[in-house]
Amino acid sequence: MDRIQSFFKNPIFILSKKNPFMLSRWSILYVLLGLFAGVFSAVFWKVLEFLTKLLAGFQGHYIILIMTLSGLGIGLLIYFLGEPGEISLVIDNIRFRGGKLDPKNNPSMSLSSLLSISSGGSAGPEAPLVQITGSFGSWFAEKIGLEGEELRSMTIAGMAAGFTSLFGSPLGGALFALEILQHRHVVEYYEALLPAFLSSCSAYFVFLFMTDMGIGPTWEFPQYVPGGIEDFQYAIGFGMAGAAVGWIFYGIFKITKFSFSKMALPIFVKTTIGGLLLGCIAYYEPLTRYFGHDQLNEIVVTKGNWIFFGTLALLKILAINITVSSGWRGGIIIPLFFVGAVAGRFFMDFFPSENESFLLICLMASVNASVTKTPISTTILLTGLTGVSNFTPVLFASLSGYFLSPKAPFISSQADSV
CATH class of the missing domain: 1.10.3080.10 (Clc chloride channel)
Incomplete structure (x- = not known):
């Protein structure tokens, strides 16, 4: 409790408390989390692009060799750095452990997923980004003394930021981070909705700034012309x-x-x-x-x-x-x-x-x-x-x-x- 009280004595948060707008100190925290998640996501994407171009040069029979060796490298990374977990574990932690995600799994997840994706595995970077940026939110919340639903909301906001960075949809990314945790067909953690939107928007802005991705559609489909019933x-x-x-x-x-x-x-x-x-x-x-x-x-x-x-x-x-x-x-x-x-x-x-x-x-x-x-x-x-x-x-x-x-x-x- 002392940590969070001293943290909020910062002049920025005192100013936000006295302003006449809806902006609050909590809003600033979620935006800061999104900025940090956006920076990490952009760096992750840049490294992934570099490795993919490097390994894509292997064609023909060499594809079999490079993917077999990559499989060995992935397994050795996990064997020596520890099990990085998976999305099922993330969901369990959100629902049953108060939203705590352990950052100690991040090195294993980062390195193994980069090699998995860049060498040609049929899995994308969304799950690693969600898990890693979600753990950022969890770590940040614990450092400033948050507990209960506030900690869970910060973790979900981090997850949404990582997801949005890749997909370029703050609304879709925030909803996905909540919907995948669903309980009986509804978004259970609705109190995390606005935090997820805030962190998603700030993460997306940073990701766009640091990468060469535009804000247009990712896939070039012919435009759908609406008809009738x-x-x-x-x-x-x-x-x-x-x-x-x-x-x-x-x-x-x-x-x-x-x-x-x-x-x-x-x-x-x-x-x-x-x-x-x-x-x-x-x-x-x-x-x-x-x-x-x-x-x-x-x-x-x-x-x-x-x-x-x-x-x-x-x-x-x-x-x-x-x-x-x-x-x-x-x-x-x-x-x-x-x-x-x-x-x-x-x-x-x-x-x-x-x-x-x-x-x-x-x-x-x-x-x-x-x-x-x-x-x-x-x-x-x-x-x-x-x-x-x-x-x-x-x-x-x-x-x-x-x-x-x-x-x-x-x-x-x-x-x-x-």
Whole structure:
């Protein structure tokens, strides 16, 4: 208590307390947290870009070699630096440990995820950023003596800042950080909503300033032209198709998770096996390599029939689940968007549409909502990432994918929430 009292005696906080506006000392704390998270996220992204360009030079059979060696390196990092945890552990800590995330896992998570993502694993940087920046919030809160819901809100604000930095959507990032912690289909920690928005906005500003990313859409989709009531009918149908893909994803996950869990081997052996398998898949189909951030634009213009896109979707689903199950580190949101876009191209051969981008976006939303159980924030995120002007029909697809998804969740700590 003495620490927090002395902290708030700072002239900045005294001034904020006496100002006639809604700005408060708490607002300043959340903005400061977002600024710090934005700096870290930008540095992480710059390092990731450098490593990716370095390792992308290996082509042909060398892909198998470099991904196998990367798997060994990932496993050794985890073996010597400690288990970095995963999103299920983060959710458990938020819900059952008062929001405390341990920063001691950050070195292992940072290094293993950088190698995992840059070498071509089918997982993205969103999960590492969420966990690391969330632990910043937790550490910051403890240092100034916060407890209870105030500490939890600071941790969630840190998570939202990391997520927003990558996706460029303060609204979507804040909602995702809350929705993924869901309890019985609602945002449980609503008191953290404004803190999450504040930290997200400041993190996004810093991230844009330090990187060369613009504020336009990430993926260059043809603009969706809204129609009539039939758009909602199509959206529900596409949502059902996305849910079917989600069931396939979950089935393959159960197989890969069971297979690797039964291996009584050190972590570095499992990650090496995972790297070998991922390398073989990437050698056969290069579009399965990496987490899909750049590859998704290629899907929009790639020529192919339903056999090609159906095979690509299955191989990408397999690659994502091998990445996760073998111990490689990273997040699955952008990879799931990639799977949804590929599935959209698959269904185009059977259900031709004048609004092809609408079909793709609906499948992207429903597949991700089916697996991550985040239908609301998924819709908001896709609005910014694809530049869609009318997202209401997409919400129908997202909700359809969510409610028709497997009750047993991919993220195990959501099991009592659905």
